[in-house]
Amino acid sequence: MLSPTEENYIKSIFHLSEDGQKEVSTNTISDEMNTSAASVTDMIKKLALKKLLDYRKYKGVKITKKGKLEALRLIRKHRLWETFLVRKLNFSWDQVHDVAEQLEHINSPLLVSRLDEFLGFPTVDPHGDPIPGNDGKLPVTNRKSLAEMELCTMGTVVAVKDSSSLFLKYLDKIGAVIGSKIEVLDRVDYDGSLEIEIDKKSRVFVSRDVADNIMMV
Amino acid sequence: MLSPTEENYIKSIFHLSEDGQKEVSTNTISDEMNTSAASVTDMIKKLALKKLLDYRKYKGVKITKKGKLEALRLIRKHRLWETFLVRKLNFSWDQVHDVAEQLEHINSPLLVSRLDEFLGFPTVDPHGDPIPGNDGKLPVTNRKSLAEMELCTMGTVVAVKDSSSLFLKYLDKIGAVIGSKIEVLDRVDYDGSLEIEIDKKSRVFVSRDVADNIMMV
DNA sequence: ATATTTTTTTAGACTAATCTAAATATTATC
DNA sequence: GATAATATTTAGATTAGTCTAAAAAAATAT
Numbered sequence A, B: 001m002l003s004p005t006e007e008n009y010i011k012s013i014f015h016l017s018e019d020g021q022k023e024v025s026t027n028t029i030s031d032e033m034n035t036s037a038a039s040v041t042d043m044i045k046k047l048a049l050k051k052l053l054d055y056r057k058y059k060g061v062k063i064t065k066k067g068k069l070e071a072l073r074l075i076r077k078h079r080l081w082e083t084f085l086v087r088k089l090n091f092s093w094d095q096v097h098d099v100a101e102q103l104e105h106i107n108s109p110l111l112v113s114r115l116d117e118f119l120g121f122p123t124v125d126p127h128g129d130p131i132p133g134n135d136g137k138l139p140v141t142n143r144k145s146l147a148e149m150e151l152c153t154m155g156t157v158v159a160v161k162d163s164s165s166l167f168l169k170y171l172d173k174i175g176a177v178i179g180s181k182i183e184v185l186d187r188v189d190y191d192g193s194l195e196i197e198i199d200k201k202s203r204v205f206v207s208r209d210v211a212d213n214i215m216m217v
Numbered sequence C: 001a002t003a004t005t006t007t008t009t010t011a012g013a014c015t016a017a018t019c020t021a022a023a024t025a026t027t028a029t030c
Numbered sequence D: 001g002a003t004a005a006t007a008t009t010t011a012g013a014t015t016a017g018t019c020t021a022a023a024a025a026a027a028t029a030t
Helices: A004-016 A026-033 A037-049 A065-087 A096-103 A109-118 A165-174 A208-212 B004-016 B026-033 B037-049 B065-087 B096-103 B109-118 B165-174 B208-212
Strands: A053-055 A061-063 A154-160 A181-187 A194-198 A202-206 A214-216 B053-055 B061-063 B154-160 B181-187 B194-198 B202-206 B214-216
Touching (some): A004 A065, A037 A053, A037 A061, A061 A065, B037 B061, B208 B214
Antiparallel strands (some): A154 A181, A154 A214, B154 B214
């Protein structure tokens, strides 16, 4: 059994390592979690002892198979709860994150499976992110960011990388939500910003940063 | 803001004091919470500092108005979640307690009010206990225990005092659930056990302990 | 390839919640 | 009302998670 704190570390490390592929440094983790590097060193030692991380002094950590499974279990719970909040309790997509951060630590396998069933076995959450199965398997997708799209091609918004309230409210404002069709009209090479057309109606400029956080298919 | 631990103390003390009326001793609390008396002394000092308890050395504690409100807020959440688990996720009434113990510590006023709305503003939980309102108000009821009923009188089960899985499974087994009509046929003065008839069908003997934990109207 | 900067780890300390054992107060008993 | 029994508090220690400051290792720059 992991404490909520340990769970938060595992989840952050999983995300920072791009789903467990890359090594992650102590400072990268301390930045993400707003803690001191010293605290991170202590915790990664503990998680390494529990075989959730491979740790070599001064070399950062890599998440193990066991660690990945733990992370995916948490992500599954997080995304199921987000789906519940939006679909059943009428939360908007920018209101769910903080509550789901709390709910994901509730420990009850029965609750998770019943929630999954109650929601009709959803495959993606309200931000378009895939929901891992009970076995930790994630469906493979060939998504790319809006920033990577070619000029004059059209795509559909399927997910967002940043789930912060600020970003989601901005998307609501410009009318870019999941399912929106976007065409890239022009790209400014200087800063990577784009002119786009949303749903054949409105034309707006978005920054490189914004384009990086919108996932298309 | 209270920690989950502080919340558990406040809730236990509220229940032990019969909704805040009586004083509660240190040992009573440590028994209920399975902790040492020393831990209780530390914690009640802390809660007294936060004005949730009135504490006089060696004299036990009495819950304050502020403490009562906090307890009722928690009981409200607990009972709303139990209702959700039974009505929406098909939990049985003996499966909900432990999960609700976890869920009641989730902190989100919006979540509570939306859940309440989603459930159609329920007034009692699956064990028949009243759900406090947002203002902490509890509807007054004139219930009495099965043990207190007079011979040859009939009543309806409206609630249970003990929500343990063991007790609830026993009730399921003898066919006594919320809404059942029970008539007291005979009382053994020696040990207070009763012979009862449930729903005009089955006759069973129940111990004094069981009869104390079934609430009738 | 040495010096400087940056990153990481260690050392030592703090808080919350817990414990056991010892001390002290209250209650019960004779 | 003195003494024994019980209840409560204090003292001191432990664990998880955190911190700052100092030491050590690694990376970078001159």
